[in-house]
Amino acid sequence: MEQVLLLLIFLPLVGALVTAFSGNAAKHVALVSAIASLGLALAMVCNFTPDASMQFVVNFPWIKDLGISFHAGVDGISLITILLTNVLIPLIILTAYQHQYSKPNAFFALILFMQSGLLVVFTAMDAFLFYIGWEAALIPIYFICAVWGGKDRIKVNMKFFVYTIAGSLFMLLGIIYLYLQNPSNNFDIQAFYNLSLDSTQQTWIFWAFFVAFAIKMPVFPFHTWQPDTYTEAPAAGTMLLSGIMLKMGIYGVIRWLLPIVPGGVQDWGQFAIILSIIGVVYASIIAFTQKDAKRLIAYSSIGHVGLISAGVFVLNVQGMQGAMIQMLGHGINVIGLFFVIDIIANRTQTRKIADLGGIAKQAPKLAIVFLIIILGAVGLPGMNGFIGEFLLLLGVYQYSLWAAVFAGLTIILSAVYLLRMYQNVMLGKTNELTVKFTDIKGSEQVVLYIICALVIGLGVYPKPILHLSEASVQHLIEQVTQKLTSVN
Template sequence: MTVSILIFLPIVAAILTLFFKNEAAKHAALFFSVVELGIVAYFVSGFVPNATVQYVIDTPWIPQMGVYFSAGIDGISMVMVLLTTILVPLIILSTYQHEYKNAKAIYALILFMQAGLLTVFTALDGFLFYVGWEAALIPIYFICALWGGENRIRVNIKFFIYTFAGSLFMLLAIIYLYLQTPNKVYDVHAFYELSLNMKQQTWIFWGFFIAFAIKMPVFPFHTWQPDTYTEAPTAGTMMLSGIMLKMGIYGVIRWLIPNAPIGFLKMEYVVLLLSVAGIVYASIIAFKQKDGKRLVAYSSIAHVGLIAAGIFAWSIQGLQGAMIQMVSHGINVVGMFFIWDIISRRLGTRDMSQLGGIAKVAPQFSIAFLIIVLGTVALPLTNGFVGEFLLLKGVYNYTIVFATVAGLTIIFGAVYMLRMYKQVMQGELNELTATFTDIKGSEKLVLGIICALIIVIGVYPQPLLHLSEASVTNLFQTVSAKFTAAKF
């Protein structure tokens, strides 16, 4: 069995979902997404956690242009594939309390987007990687444009222009690398073997970095994110924040650093500075937010800034921290946006100044909310702690100044997240919040799974770290050897 089944099954599922009536469509989408998760579980059970690429498909696609349908999974890819296939069923299940106009279309788009995401995380051919990158953008554009908030059109156009423009820079970098290969192929390993000078690598670095920085997003490429997260329907926000932004982080690890190691070495201080600045900036802005969903959006920028800093500080600890933190952030941010979806559906507002005392009438909801908040602020024995500890250690090894600033802003994050919880859940009930009802059915299931993942990964992160360890070590050693060669 090859990785192709993971890419094509969601496409077939998306088409089949369109033939179901709206109520049945969500059940069909959930079924197909769970089947996809089952296949990934089978892949994980047979996966050998070394640095090799497994479950490979490599077949001619457009051989005249050197394009092959080449995809496979190593330890780095496996973590991202696992994250994607865990979150998609949860995101679909989280929509069960919504009534969408033309619901079968939104579920088909979610499944089609899953196919694009999995293509990105498994592609070994540069052309296929670009196709997956753009294929993931198309469905989220329509999800936001058709089911978003009042300002969705203006916000969505800005989002599309940002991401599409960034993609063009990446395409130019991929085409340039293709033209340098002796056999004119897009194979990622052929790209790795190229010997480019510093000027060439600097241009390649910026071509990839602009595209990835916009997607993550890293300061100052972040301005599309808060508005898009706020105006998108909750399912779209979850897909964007939980999985899609990881495309940028993954792209840095898989495509930017190995293809332009000397350009990376030349620019790492600049990017580290931008990443830490983004942490500070987003934390300060988050303090001032009254809309809970928008607060979580700025919190996400701060967390991604720390992940970027950990990667560009360049150490095994930082890279491993980035891998597990991508998973933790995905789980936590999906949980947090679902919390605010429940609040806004029940009460018709996300304005925290209008809320209070909900814990008194919804004890199960309050417990789930608190666990997700604690995971987000990286309390020890929750999933957020493991990744942030490794990331900070990686940044500390690079420079204590950046580590100190990043560490202080994590404290700021704990303050504004706990203050949010206190303002919403504690205090006295008012006429609005007295009508709040506790979670039930699919809501309880989604939050229960998310809380279980937060605790299990926090208590025992070793299986996840073990999956990526060999591939991360191999990447670090290979790129570091190029650094050493360049210096001499």
């Protein structure tokens, strides 16, 4: 079955190559490729045994003299992120159907190229391969934002690029150091897990990796690139960044940081939790002041990701399971939110909340799906955001009552500012901008109906997703706990 994983990783690359030479048919070719990848991912889920083992393993020498292998595999943790990527990419491509991009073949090819890089990140079992995937996913999103972004895209994109490259260099230094400490002279993840590092070494490696992952998520105070980049990026670029790319940071913490330097996490994890919770409160307060709907959702994303980050660092099963399902739930919700704002902006030529109103009268279908997505984002029971936030708060509560109190503010505050935005945008009286507003149709309906189905479906019956990752999460926590016990 290892061929399935190879095909999953390289199919988007083939699709990107074909799309690049498809001219005006590029979006259709890209969509077919993305749907084919989704089919492969679903086949992988159907053939996956939900235990802690690594499955669909691919392992062959790549750069033999340096001990670098093309080593990839899938367990319950990576399977969730594979599902996230392959479910969202077709939806993101569909959201771009309503736009007339210059050079559409390049635009859609870059999306598929990024998909391949993301899948490498989420399956790599070799640190050098992980780093290659990490950088490969960054390159296309940089060009997507730089070429098709807003008027301030160059300045904003440069800030984004500097942040992410700086973080990547810290991680690369950490990987090289671990390689030099490895008597096997390879980059294999299990060999890194087995290293015996002293407290000072673990501290340095912790910060080398944490900075890279914290920038990508982003966690306070490494977040300052995010609101501007999300605002200036084209809609599809914002969805790629918020829906999938930020999950690279969370996944990196889970897969690489925790098992390699558990002592560093024990020493500095509380500081990481504090930063995450500060981000929850800070971003939620800033979201209240936003007049641009897209920027409001950008800050909302920082708040929700801060809760996920805190749930990972508390090192218990509840927090980790909450992080796994919330990564999927957050990705679905945030794409839905950004897409609705993009639809409104296309029809009214504004994203200013104060300039809108009364849209529900003109577009009842849009009003209903927008409300469903918001209820999912605020964690209403029965919606997809509820189970993840419940488990995250339960995990944080087991760590600290006060941490749970402040982390829980993201639920209360997000409900207030998102519902207030809905009220101002969708309800009230129409004006000259909204009086001729037309309801959703075509690809818009397809995307939003699928998103609403996922919001409700995952909320009503989250068990299959939790079951996929449960054994792998328990194994990870046991692995980290045993290493800490043996050191202490």
